[in-house]
Structures are given as structure tokens and as C-alpha cells.
């Protein structure tokens with residue numbers, strides 16, 4: 168099988184892996200790097216389509232459907248993935264966003280229920296999944312790692328997306344605590360924080376007006392997010408934990424300096 172072999176023999180669950188953009192790129196990259204992959208998504212057809220594609224290319228893949236907002240369904244994804252793959256080495260959490268779920272409005276205009284929705288699909292489920300998979304990793308006794316897809320809004324201002332930014336900030340905090348508490352068990356957690364990532368039909372596709380603000384002069388790609396994810400999931404990153412890799416073409420470090 169062609170691929171980088173970085174994840175040979177590893178078993179990965181990608182929650183939100185049926186996605187049209189970053190999620191799909193991640194399952195493709197994990198499989199191409201040698202991992203057996205469980206693809207979980209609320210859209211069962213998307214998960215199945217992703218798995219069919221991977222199997223047709225000769226990879227090991229299983230489809231799981233479920234909604235991360237519900238505790239039991241999340242539990243089923245993790246237990247189901249471990250059963251089908253014979254254990255689990257990597258959890259990737261992809262589900263997230265604000266405008267795909269609730270309107271983008273200024274903070275004082277945000278409804279309570281919308282804040283809760285954004286929190287549910289960006290941080291609450293990740294914290295639950297992390298707690299569950301930590302127990303699994305400890306039982307297996309062979310370490311493991313978690314990669315969460317974050318955003319620059321987690322450490323920059325997030326105008327009209329305050330809930331999103333606050334939740335993404337929480338991912339990085341979780342990763343730091345996992346690092347401190349479980350590094351000695353061989354368990355790691357890191358975040359891949361995207362800037363403006365262009366995906367074919369992604370829900371949060373950036374628009375052209377952002378372009379002049381990006382020093383790299385272009386949007387990032389789902390494949391670049393996936394490559395960072397594979398690196399963090401691989402043994403090459405075994406000393407990397409509690410970190411956030413930022414893929415933003417320089418946006419977050421660009422100062423307001425005149426030419």
C-alpha cells in the first residue's frame with residue numbers, strides 16, 4: 168500500500184470524519200499513512216461514503232454513525248471503534264464550528280441556547296470523549312494519543328463567534344492538562360489550530376475578504392490540516408504533548424507594522 172507508513176499498525180477513530188473538508192482529508196491521510204480507521208459522523212451516509220472510498224483503496228475502515236451531543240452515542244462511537252479495530256491508539260476530534268450550527272452575532276445578541284449548542288459541539292463532547300478514551304488507553308496499557316482540531320479563534324479575538332472561540336480555547340487547555348497528567352502513561356494530546364482553511368464544500372469556508380490579511384497570500388488546505396494531524400498521531404511526535412500547532416499562513420503572528 169502506498170503511503171508514508173507513519174501510522175503503520177495504528178488504529179484511529181476520527182469523529183466527524185465523514186466531513187466534506189477537513190474530516191475527510193484526515194481519514195484519507197490516516198489511512199494512507201497505514202492506520203486502520205473508524206469514521207464516525209452524525210451523517211451516516213457520509214461516514215459510509217468515506218469508508219467505501221478507503222476500502223476501495225485497500226485500507227481497513229469502518230463506518231459509525233452518531234451525534235456527539237448525546238453521551239450514549241459518543242460512548243458507542245468510542246467502544247464501537249475499539250471493538251472493530253481491535254483497540255484504539257488515536258482519537259481525532261473534528262466536529263466543530265459556529266456558523267454551521269447557530270448564527271454569527273455579537274456577544275450581547277447571542278441566545279443562551281445558541282451558546283450551549285456551540286459549547287456542546289466544540290468542547291463538551293471533546294471533554295467527554297477524552298475522558299472516555301483516557302480510560303480505554305489506561306486499560307490497554309500501551310499509551311495512546313488525541314488530536315483535536317482547533318482554531319486561531321481559540322487564542323485570537325473571535326468577532327461574532329465568541330462561543331466558538333471560547334470553546335476552542337478550552338481544547339488547548341484540555342491538551343495541557345492531559346499532557347501533565349498522562350505523559351508518564353505514554354498518553355498525549357495536542358491541537359491542530361487552523362486559520363482560514365479552504366475546503367471544497369466546508370461549512371465554515373472563508374471568504375475572499377480575508378485574503379489580504381493572510382501573509383501567505385492564500386487559504387490553508389484540508390490536506391495541510393490532515394498532514395499536521397498525522398504527524399501528531401505518529402510516533403515521530405512521541406515527545407510532543409500539550410501543544411497547539413497553528414496552521415494560519417502567518418495571520419496570528421502578523422503585527423500591525425507599516426511596510
Ligand SMILES: NC(=O)c1ccc[n+]([C@@H]2O[C@H](COP(=O)([O-])OP(=O)(O)OC[C@H]3O[C@@H](n4cnc5c(N)ncnc54)[C@H](O)[C@@H]3O)[C@@H](O)[C@H]2O)c1
Nearest residue numbers: 183185186187188189190209234235263264361364369370
Ligand atoms: N474550515 C475552516 O476554515 C476551519 C478553520 C479552523 C478550524 N476549523 C475546524 O475544523 C473542523 C472541521 O470543520 P469543517 O467545517 O471543515 O467540517 P468538515 O467538512 O470537516 O465536517 C465535519 C463533520 O462533522 C459532522 N458533524 C456535525 N455535527 C455533528 C454531530 N453533532 N455529531 C457527529 N458528527 C457531526 C458533519 O456531518 C461533518 O461530516 C471544525 O472543528 C472547525 O472548527 C475549520
